[in-house]
Amino acid sequence: MTPPERLVDHVDGWRVVRDLRVLARATSSRSGAQRVAWTKPWSDARDWLRERLSGLPVAIDRDEAGNVWAELTGPPGAPVVAVGSHLDSVPDGGWLDGALGVVAGVELLRAACVSRWDGATLRLVDWADEEGARFGHSLLGSSAATGLLDATAAARLRDRDGVTLAVAVRKLGLDVTTMHRSAARVADLDAFLELHIEQGPVLERAGAALAAPAGSVAISRRRFVFSGAAGHAGTTPLEARRDAGAAAARLLLAVREVARDHGGLATCGTLALSPGVATAVAAGAALMLDERHALDERLAAMVEDSSAVAREIAADEGVELVVEPVWSFPAVSFDASLVAAAVRAAAAEAPVAADVELVSGALHDAVALARAGVPVSMLFVRSRAGVSHSPAEDSHELDIVAGTRALAALADEAARRARFRSRA
Numbered sequence: 001m002t003p004p005e006r007l008v009d010h011v012d013g014w015r016v017v018r019d020l021r022v023l024a025r026a027t028s029s030r031s032g033a034q035r036v037a038w039t040k041p042w043s044d045a046r047d048w049l050r051e052r053l054s055g056l057p058v059a060i061d062r063d064e065a066g067n068v069w070a071e072l073t074g075p076p077g078a079p080v081v082a083v084g085s086h087l088d089s090v091p092d093g094g095w096l097d098g099a100l101g102v103v104a105g106v107e108l109l110r111a112a113c114v115s116r117w118d119g120a121t122l123r124l125v126d127w128a129d130e131e132g133a134r135f136g137h138s139l140l141g142s143s144a145a146t147g148l149l150d151a152t153a154a155a156r157l158r159d160r161d162g163v164t165l166a167v168a169v170r171k172l173g174l175d176v177t178t179m180h181r182s183a184a185r186v187a188d189l190d191a192f193l194e195l196h197i198e199q200g201p202v203l204e205r206a207g208a209a210l211a212a213p214a215g216s217v218a219i220s221r222r223r224f225v226f227s228g229a230a231g232h233a234g235t236t237p238l239e240a241r242r243d244a245g246a247a248a249a250r251l252l253l254a255v256r257e258v259a260r261d262h263g264g265l266a267t268c269g270t271l272a273l274s275p276g277v278a279t280a281v282a283a284g285a286a287l288m289l290d291e292r293h294a295l296d297e298r299l300a301a302m303v304e305d306s307s308a309v310a311r312e313i314a315a316d317e318g319v320e321l322v323v324e325p326v327w328s329f330p331a332v333s334f335d336a337s338l339v340a341a342a343v344r345a346a347a348a349e350a351p352v353a354a355d356v357e358l359v360s361g362a363l364h365d366a367v368a369l370a371r372a373g374v375p376v377s378m379l380f381v382r383s384r385a386g387v388s389h390s391p392a393e394d395s396h397e398l399d400i401v402a403g404t405r406a407l408a409a410l411a412d413e414a415a416r417r418a419r420f421r422s423r424a
């Protein structure tokens, strides 16, 4: 009996590099990638994807949430393995975030076609609107497909020009209220595998080209609103002030100490002062606090501590404080045995960060799938200087080639395991 064909023997990682460069040229301006979801460059990128797939015997279509799928159907009863990521980018983004996993998936499909690989039904997915750059809802397509989307709330989201998400998706023939029907596409998945750049500096520091994260961090996002009293900058004595801006500034610094104590991260990325004039003490200050930790219980402790610190600061400054929950997401673990398989697949191609307990600090579509119970594993490719969401985002071409080969080997292994399971 001849051994079954292996995808890893047929993929060409250099073709992935070339395709990525072509895509970047076609959908970037001088200030970086412009493939923002629900805009023309994004549609152009997806047209390019269809064109790249057009010569292959795969069925291409778009689901109710706008996710694009290409399927190479395997033998009857074969397991279903999906690979993919997202073509959309942030404005002025990089050439690899998301695009890497989609273009590498195209290469896997091509390898499967030329080798007549029959290990599984192989699906490639380009998730719609992973970044949430225009409407603020990250993981839109994968959330819809995994039952995590609140369609009523999503439909009302507005972009900077006041256009609602409902209207923007209707222009592309989609309806927010029926996006959940895309769940049919993930219901039968035996594995979902996502190749992505790390977007952080850990691998570079560890001297590793590839890694397989164990899961993703827990996230809490809250708005802190301080209310004091406006006063003339030139006539209100310092000790008579109820300065909401000063309270917010103190909190912005204090949460870093809380995060350090717990080994997590805390970020105040927005701060608004009102009335917002140079000559008045701020009567109001609102800041958004994003806190992350690999462990749910440690994040809960961080959230409690930062709340207590905020209350102390408010009392000390003589201002009122209201804390509003905005959004939260639990820590997610990927499939432990698939992660182990991913580490082995990666180690066969390049130096890996085996001793680094890597947990993704950023959300990915794979996280939504893992949360919905799909066996998931990710492969991270080292980022140069840890930079991402920037035109300076880059990875070494050799690392991209190694990542593509590791993804192919992982798909081989995921298919083999699923076949074995279904026979058992």
Ligand SMILES: [Zn+2]
Pocket (backbone or CB within 6 Å): 086, 097, 098, 130, 196
């Ligand atoms: Zn991404």
